[in-house]
Amino acid sequence: MALQILVVDDSPVTRKMVRRAIGLCGLAVGEVFEAGDGVEALRQLGAHPVDLVLADINMPVMNGMELVERMSADPALARVPVVVVATPMSEQRIERLLDIGARAYLAKPFRPEALRDLVLEILGRGGHHG
Numbered sequence: 506m507a508l509q510i511l512v513v514d515d516s517p518v519t520r521k522m523v524r525r526a527i528g529l530c531g532l533a534v535g536e537v538f539e540a541g542d543g544v545e546a547l548r549q550l551g552a553h554p555v556d557l558v559l560a561d562i563n564m565p566v567m568n569g570m571e572l573v574e575r576m577s578a579d580p581a582l583a584r585v586p587v588v589v590v591a592t593p594m595s596e597q598r599i600e601r602l603l604d605i606g607a608r609a610y611l612a613k614p615f616r617p618e619a620l621r622d623l624v625l626e627i628l629g630r631g632g633h634h635g
């Protein structure tokens with residue numbers, strides 16, 4: 506089953522980097538959608554169902570914290586796992602993100618293997634093949 510993924514980051518360069526890591530990580534991936542901020546992300550989520558959201562925190566218009574909060578409050582989106590992919594941050598800030606509904610945190614930059622292991626863990630497919 507191919508994963509549909511939404512990449513949310515205000516930096517086109519970072520989106521490209523994350524997209525490349527997704528391509529290299531060895532997971533069966535279908536379409537990868539992109540959004541430049543939380544508002545665009547919600548619009549994309551309304552248009553295309555996805556299995557996973559990889560979201561930055563610091564973005565204009567609507568940041569990653571608010572995106573996570575909005576998704577958690579929306580019954581249609583609350584179960585879509587959000588992995589925060591952001592520059593290193595304090596334990597306290599990570600705790601706060603997990604409290605409001607983010608599933609995991611991955612520090613930028615990351616290796617494709619780290620993304621793969623995290624996704625397998627989140628989607629409960631660790632150790633299973635096919």
Ligand SMILES: [Mg+2]
Nearest residue numbers: 515561563564
């Ligand atoms: Mg940013």
